[in-house]
Amino acid sequence: GAGVSQSPSNKVTEKGKDVELRCDPISGHTALYWYRQSLGQGLEFLIYFQGNSAPDKSGLPSDRFSAERTGGSVSTLTIQRTQQEDSAVYLCASSLSPTGRATDTQYFGPGTRLTVL
Amino acid sequence: GEDVEQSLFLSVREGDSSVINCTYTDSSSTYLYWYKQEPGAGLQLLTYIFSNMDMKQDQRLTVLLNKKDKHLSLRIADTQTGDSAIYFCAESYFPSTGGGNKLTFGTGTQLKVEL
Numbered sequence: 001g002a003g004v005s006q007s008p009s010n011k012v013t014e015k016g017k018d019v020e021l022r023c024d025p026i027s028g029h030t031a032l033y034w035y036r037q038s039l040g041q042g043l044e045f046l047i048y049f050q051g052n053s054a055p056d057k058s059g060l061p062s063d064r065f066s067a068e069r070t071g072g073s074v075s076t077l078t079i080q081r082t083q084q085e086d087s088a089v090y091l092c093a094s095s096l097s098p099t100g101r102a103t104d105t106q107y108f109g110p111g112t113r114l115t116v117l
Numbered sequence: 118g119e120d121v122e123q124s125l126f127l128s129v130r131e132g133d134s135s136v137i138n139c140t141y142t143d144s145s146s147t148y149l150y151w152y153k154q155e156p157g158a159g160l161q162l163l164t165y166i167f168s169n170m171d172m173k174q175d176q177r178l179t180v181l182l183n184k185k186d187k188h189l190s191l192r193i194a195d196t197q198t199g200d201s202a203i204y205f206c207a208e209s210y211f212p213s214t215g216g217g218n219k220l221t222f223g224t225g226t227q228l229k230v231e232l
Contacts, residue, residue, distance in 0.1 A: 004159070031217065042224050043205065048217035056217050091159060095218070104218065108159035 002026065004109035006092050012115045013082055021077045021112045025094030032075050033095075033106060034059075034067060038088035046090075049075060082116045089113050121208055121223035128229045135196045137226045139189040139206035146208040149182060150220065151191045154203045163191070163204075193228075201230045 005024045013019050025032050034046040045059040049069045060066070064082075069075040079086055093106040120142045129135045141149070150165040166173045166180045166189075173180045179192040189206055207220040 033217070033219065035220075035222075043207075043220075043222035045219040045221070048219055050217065056219060059219070093160075105162050106218070106220070108161070110157065110159045 004092055004094055004107050006090075006109040006112050008112060009110065010113045010115075012117065014117050015084060016081055018078065018080045019082055019114065021079075021090050021114070023075045023077070023092030023094075023109060025073065025075070025092070026096075026107055027073075029094035029096050029107075030072060031095040031097055031104070031106075032069060033093045034075070034077050035091040035093065036088045037091055037111070041088075043091075046077070079114075082114075084116045087114055087116045121206060121221055123204075123206060123223040123226045125224065126227050126229070128231060129196050131196060131198060131230055131232050133196055135191075135193040135200070135228055135230075137191045137193075137204050137206075137228065139191075139223050141187050141189065141206070141208050141221075141223075143208060143210065143221070144184075144187065145210050148209050149180075149189050150207040150209070151178075151180065152205040152207060152222075154205065154225070156202075160205065196228075196230050198230045198232065201228055203227050 007022045032049040037043045047067050048056040051072050052069050064080045067077045089111040091111045093108045095104040095106045097104040123139045151163045152160040153163050154160050164175050166182050177194045181190045203225045205225045206223040209218050209220050
């Protein structure tokens with residue numbers, strides 16, 4: 001079956017612009033996670049969705065970052081007024097369990113490489 | 118807060134064993150994971166170990182956990198060129214805030230397998 005897909009695969013934008021990154025999780029997966037991979041900070045958790053709600057947003061670095069999930073499926077991560085330090089690979093992962101059990105494998109997408117000029 | 122550390126690089130010859138090490142600081146970690154990342158690809162879960170276990174073996178992979186020293190290792194037997202990738206260890210404490218299973222990753226170890 002299809003894995004986690006993300007779009008676009010690459011995004012180049014100018015400082016100050018808004019960007020939207022999309023994640024299509026595996027069908028039927030109720031848990032969805034966003035992570036960021038950057039040279040300076042490594043791999044960091046951003047936000048967790050359980051269905052359409054986000055009970056853990058503790059990793060979002062600033063109020064310029066927001067995310068939503070609709071229909072228990074597709075999720076969009078929005079970065080407003082992008083800064084150069086936002087340049088990173090944004091990874092999405094989904095897992096089957098609605099409660100995020102520890103043994104549920106998180107399946108990762110290929111990521112979106114964001115470059116802010 | 119949590120902190121997970123790994124050495125940055127490891128080079129081995131094809132056929133040898135590789136040992137990738139990881140140290141973590143959060144003693145409340147419930148599960149510890151090893152992920153593999155190949156160029157241009159997402160993260161692939163290789164294996165995980167529950168914090169009350171000492172060892173787990175899965176084909177060519179052996180995970181050792183020393184909970185007292187907070188040290189985790191991944192041994193790859195008979196390393197092949199296809200094993201060249203970045204390997205991340207990760208820890209989680211379940212349930213975390215909101216009930217999810219957010220992962221805290223190490224810095225990653227780049228494994229290079231030479232012929």
